[in-house]
Amino acid sequence: MMVPFLDLRVTDVSEREELLQAVNGVLSHGRIVLGPEVELLEEQVARECDRRYAVGVNSGSDALILSLRSLALPPGSEIITTPLSFIATANAIRLNGLVPVFADIGDDLNLDPESIAGLITPRTKAIMVVHWAGKLCAMDAIATIAKERGLIVIEDASQAYGASMGERKAGGFGLLGCFSMNSMKVLASLGEAGMVVTDDLELRDRLIALRYNGLVNREECHYVSHNGRLDTIQAAMLLVRLRRFASVIDARRNNASFYREHLKERVICPEETPGFRDVFYAYTIRSDRRDDLKRYLENRGIETKIQHPFLMPQHPAYRGSPGRYPNAERLVRMVLSLPVHEKLTFDQRHRVVDAVQGFFAA
Ligand SMILES: Cc1ncc(COP(=O)(O)O)c(C=O)c1O
Structure with a gap:
């Protein structure tokens, strides 16, 4: 039996029922384009991110x-x-006739x-952060640089809906x-969806x-x-998913704690900064023997991903x-994401841990 990296089936009977009801609602009222569910979702996302406005779009891109x-x-x-x-992330910059300048991680x-500071020129206008794998960037430090140098901050929070630092949530900085859903x-969603949040009325319009x-x-x-x-x-299905969102994150965080507890002596595990709450879009470990480990896991039916x-x-x-990004060039050769999704069973996560331990013992 495989341990899949992701499982997009809707296996929970009550969730399936709620999703079908949500679709049914749209089929009944017939306001198919920008129907009331879009506005409801926008209101809810804005509230959860503590922003004034949210604008629903077709994708994170x-x-x-x-x-x-x-x-x-300009x-x-x-x-x-x-x-x-x-x-x-880079495509969005270039598609707007702008130039991405790559800092380090x-x-x-x-x-x-x-x-960041060493890369700022008179042409620099903004910093686009990406909250990678569901962990917020060091937003205080980045906001300070941005303020001192007069730069705009834009968040690519595609992987981090619900991640927080203290009371502040992804998208709130x-x-x-920007979110991918x-x-x-x-x-x-059960397809493509995205959202932009802001406090600026002119930008919203x-x-x-x-x-x-x-x-x-x-x-x-x-x-x-x-x-x-x-x-x-x-949007209608996302409203259902939002009602269940807390349990999704709890399950992912639980899986992450389990991996950390059992794997931290073998590989470098993600670490949660005090005061942060990560949502574990991915559970990315690091190992010098990444490629061999990936092959070993694959041979045992465990699907992993190199992101990227x-x-x-x-x-x-x-x-x-x-x-300039020497640390990124080093790290990208070591990263491996393990399955951490909310449907992972007790047995499956044990199999992942046993296999990683087996690899290092061998
Ligand atoms: C960090 C990041 N940015 C942007 C996107 C693009 O989102 P979408 O696939 O919804 O266009 C994704 C997801 O695919 C992503 O992970």
Whole structure:
């Protein structure tokens, strides 16, 4: 029997029933495009992130693309970001005619605030943080740099819905906070979905226009954009998923504690900073013998992932991009993500632990 990295089936009978009812509700009222569930979800997400506004969009990619577009930065402006992210982060920058500048990461795999200052130039306009694997970046230090140097902070919180530092939640730090709610994320739709949060009314209004072809009303286009609206059926199902969200995170955190307890002598395990609450989108261990370990686990039916085999600036489309990230170049060869999803059974997580221990004992 496999231990799958993810299990996207809806196996809980009551959840399935609630999801079907939610879809049924939309089929009955018929307001299919930007129906009332979109607004309800926006209100709830804004409240949970302690922001004034939330704008539902089609994906995390669109959340990033439209957020940057809403800022209307001069072409060629530089955006400092992490080298370790899904490529959508860098693509959103480049698609807006902006230049990603890659800073380094710390051992927590998040943007290292100390690596930012040396990369700031007169063209730098913003810092795009990514809360990697469900752990918040060191937002106090990053906010201080941003304030001192007059830079905007944008959060790619795609992997970190619900992660917190004290009372403050992911999406609650930047001028704009962006979420993916695709089916693999901790807060997961059953398809594609995303959200932008902000306290800025002007940006909110612009985002509402940008998510539908730049139209400010039915007739008038003020900005060049595309269709990036959040689907009503996905919003309806996300409202169900939000009601169950606390138990999803509890299960993931439980799995993470179990791994830490049993694996910390063998591999480098993720560490939760005091005062932080990580949501474990991924459980990323580090080992010098990563590739052998991955193969060993695979041969025992345990699916793992390297997130990611390349840093963003190592992709062919990004070669030659500015930046400096020696620690990231070292860490990317060591990272391996174990299954940590909420459906992992007691038996499955024991199998993971036994197999990792077996590898090192052998
Ligand atoms: C950090 C990060 N940014 C952006 C995205 C893009 O989100 P989406 O797949 O919803 O477009 C993802 C997820 O895939 C992600 O993990």
